[in-house]
Amino acid sequence: MELNQAKERIEQLIEEINVHNYKYYVESNPSISDYDFDMLLKELETLETQFPEFAFDYSPSKRVGGDITKKFETVKHVYPMLSLSNTYSEDEIIDWENRIKKIADGDLEYVCELKYDGVAIGIRYDNGVLSQAVTRGDGTQGENITSNVRTIKSVPLKLKGNYPDTFEIRGEIFFPLEKFAALNREREDLGESVFANPRNSASGTLKLQDSKIVASRGLDSYLYGVYGATQFAEGHYEMVQLAGAWGFKIPPAEKRFIAKVNSIEGIMAFIHYWDEHRKQLPFEIDGVVIKVNNYRQQEELGFTAKSPRWAIAYKFKTERAETTLLSINYQVGRTGAITPVANLTPVHLGGTTVKRASLHNSDQMEKFDLHVNDAVFVEKGGEIIPKIVGVNIEKRDPNALKFEFIHQCPECGSELVRTEGEAQHFCPNDVACPPQMKGKIEHFIGRKAMDVDGLGAETVQLLFDKGLIKNSADLYDLTFDQLIDLDRMAEKSANNLLLGLKASREVPFERVLFALGIRYVGETVAKKLAKHFKSLENIRTATELELILVDEIGERIAQSVRSYFDKPEHLELINRLKMAGLQFETAAKEATSDKLEGKSFVVSGVFTSFSRDELKVLIEDNGGKNVSSISKKTDFVIAGENMGPSKLQKATELNITILSEDDFIKLLNS
Template sequence: MNTKEAVKRIEDLTKELNHYNHLYYIENVSEVSDFEYDQRLKELQGLEEQFPDLAASNSPTKRVGGDITKKFKTVKHEYPMLSLSNTYSEEEIVEWENRVKKLVPGKVNYVCELKYDGVAIGIRYENGALTQAITRGDGSKGENVSANVKTIRTIPLHLKGNFPEVFEIRGEIFFPLESFNALNKSREENGEELFANPRNSASGTLKLQDSSVVAERGLDCFLYGVYGTDLPADGHYKSVLNAGEWGFKIPTPEKKYLKRTDSIEGIMEFIHYWDRNRADLPFEIDGVVIKVDDYGQQEELGNTAKSPRWAIAYKFKTEQASAELEAVTYQVGRTGAVTPVANLSAVALGGTIVRRASLYNEDQINKLDLHENDTVYVEKGGEIIPKIVGVDLTQRAPDAKKIEFISNCPECEEPLKRLEGEAHHYCLNDLGCPPQITGRIIHFISRKAMDIEGIGAETVELLFAEGFIHNSSDLYTLTFDQIVGLERMGDKSANNLLKGLQDSKEIPFERVLFALGIRHVGETVAKKIAKALKNIDALRSATYDELITIDEVGEKIAISIQQHFLQAENVQIVEGLKTAGLQFEIEEKELDSAVLEGKSIVVSGVFQTLSRKELKEAIEANGGKNVGSISAKTSFIIAGDNMGPAKLEKAKSLGVEIVSENEFIEMIK
């Protein structure tokens, strides 16, 4: 295929994929199968790799992420992103509405919307293409999180219809409860600390450096506030509907997420409806927002220093229930972390029956000053396990005993230890404590690790109970006769499990490394280590100083890695997995030369001959290492046009050499 043909095919595929994406994620219509969609996406990825200069910054391939952002650039808002004044009082809503009517002449219409519990975002579009996404920040400036926002499927990369040439649209990015609960369930299974709530998790996810991780988490959004100098509407309500026609996911009147009314009665009806029905939503809200509809009236009302006078938020009181504390039990995760759980009398909360609430750690028990059989206040804010927020001291019996955190593991009786700087207590008997053993194996087979088909947590528990496995390497010694004898395991299931184990031998090294379950070595860190050290033997023999030079590996992770391989059993597991045929080194690409061996190089600016991607590939192909930020360890900077003045100043202050694109090309010739 020549360049001209590639341009046409890339245009066609991009148009098709954007169309299918809009239908599926905005209109809930599936026009093609997942397989057909994936085949087209794969074809586009292949063409972009073959013709890198034709790869657009807003290509549908950006949806899967992969960009790494070392530092989010601070950007000034063109239109200040003000906060809303809040109230919990219906009387204050009435007062606000009366005040509005006195300040502006003529009839006033109001728009009622949900107050999404997420992260405010402002997204700029030029000629129908997404160019920038900025967080609220301090209201006058925020952080550029464009690479991460592009992975959110409900945010269009290209618009359709009759949209303004340049405008900004604002709204809220949030964690759907289904995605949030699935993420926390995975963390719970891996013995990791649960995320506290969807809002904080959405905010943290948007700040992740690796956009591919953001893509996997399943964030969503509603966009509705349109800002610009030449908008095709004279009010907020019509602008929201227009945005829907341009391809945005908007809060629709049909779902009762949006309402226009000209009376205080209409406003109160909206407030009362969602106060009753908010538990049925697939996302969290913490109130409703009321705005004056007409842009002219908004301008006339103006703003205070912090808030617009033409809008107000009514916040719901957090739903709470009281229950009796029947007992405190303790769970042991795969890392040995011991988590206390309150077992409660059954109580209805947030549309579900709650019987358990997380107590997190000993500090939380002491903070609440929990006693046996206390009556406690429980809140549910989207977590898998609700939380206790207080105690009804009027119901406490005079002779009630204080809840004391256990001193021994509930599973193996080993004394617990609270490590310095840690909130959790740990059972250090990692080789003999059953839930830690099975937890590590369950982590090993999980989707993001070895992704072994035909085996789940229950099967792991059965195999362990039967004495067939004691660690992950034992999985590869299983026989058909052993498996087929398990409960609910027939011939077909046994063969599927064995095939899954065989197929897992092709899983690349970075995922095998993550699957080992080294404490603090998550999915992203495992990739960084694999890329830096190339194989497991280099990792086992790496010194502390060598480890902390790896990107994202700090003191805690380096010590954890060294401690992991000091245990003979962990070394034996690796040897067993090696014998089984798993991948313990990355495939090395043959280098063009070693002229850049040992050099750390920063690429900055816009280039004429090679693209940034081609420059970075050339660095690695000649033995060098790409780094994102300038430090005293930087060997040199390849500087193109428009190199940032801050980078230039830092390079000069550190004495880092600056070379041009042509000088670099000569260097590698």
């Protein structure tokens, strides 16, 4: 066979096999026998062996696996994979809907979807060909598992139709219950331990180094979230249907896996239907997801620091089990918070064996009046963290001893304190209590703080145990000779750690402030304090009243900040970090001013020269404040194309100045 003939036949076989794959794995409607399909695939593999120059990456022969991956590369997400806010309460769904109706302009439509109990994945396509698949990870970055995802038959390697040049699609990879049961039967026959549940098994399978094993297990997927191509449709539901036309396996509307509704009654009907029928599904779900459909309204609603405002997950009530409470241990967190943890007789719950459960705080212990060997009811909070939810009093031994909450820190012996209004007890010894010391260092190096490359929790533990570090400032005194002597620390790892510490000296002030681990000073509060005071010295010398006067800084935060800087040990730590070269001042911006000081803005619509986010940055850089909804306190509305008519009407009724994009620029330049 000549080259041209071979190439033509290979391309013809790829197209034909892809069609049959789609019919079998997506439509569940095969059009040829398994034997005929195998013959087509065998012919393709033979030709690709004879003509390797035509063995394309999108060939269905790649699905059989065979790649060996020693280590999965870490990849940063182009679009962060934020988690959704969760609730078990229908009342909270109603509150959520009422809340967003006050902010979003116009009538709202909602998309209701199943919450698949699997592994979240983001898959990138370039020119219609699968180019990369990345796990959720921590939401900012995940692991590149492309070779394993290629083996999943319901994930297309090459698209059809009028698709965007480059985009990402997200969804869930899961273990069908039938395949999971078959895998466990096979393991039992071989005398191997069975897997606990489909979700964990799907996650573990995707992390296997041999993609051939991944291919053999029969994972499946539903893909439903398109990013980087929203101009192709006005809303999420319409985009999902479009993705189906490109060849993706999307949730079928005819099976009620996805539905578009326009009322809270429609949302509740979807929740109630699947709460009743979920056991009939061939895979596991743990709830439903509700999203605002329209992309413009999604943008208008925006995000909190952790999740989108335009979506929420309703989780079904969890499985409950009864077991015996044997003892209670006490854990010390980074902030010194003391958490009681119950040790239980092992019990099977939600696909896993539960041996420990959180009791949260002393009030929770007192509420249940816990005694030794009590029969307790355990649930999985959020399907992840087990918790005690009740006691079977009828089974209590009348002579059993009651558990009393501790008075001293179990790690350092310090007397515990509890502030009025606080739920938890705290160990106040934040400079010498080992778990707090290690926890603060781990927080300091975290990705949203100093983001020290080459340094993780295990290395911190090792450095701490060897006495090389006791606080975050000690990190900057580490030398190559000290590191190279440590177990499992090779020359390259030592150099990477030192380079990571060097690079962290360029981290901006607001993240350095967050990295210090001041109680109640999270990412958002750190940004507000850094922006207002400009330097750590100004924050250190600020009075409690001056701190409270900062927008959204309350009395509790102000007291915590003031208390932190009143400790000499903290001031010594800061001085050492300054000497190490960390940024303790806000870098000056060329285009900043106070022209918009005291003025509040609502930005709405689509703009020509700037994005909405860029306009918001300009407002804040020039002293203004961004607000989400129009009220009497709003000074200006910057109106772009497609601004909602009701917002425009409300601004007019309240006599609020409406600016075009050009008007706003003139205002800044005046």
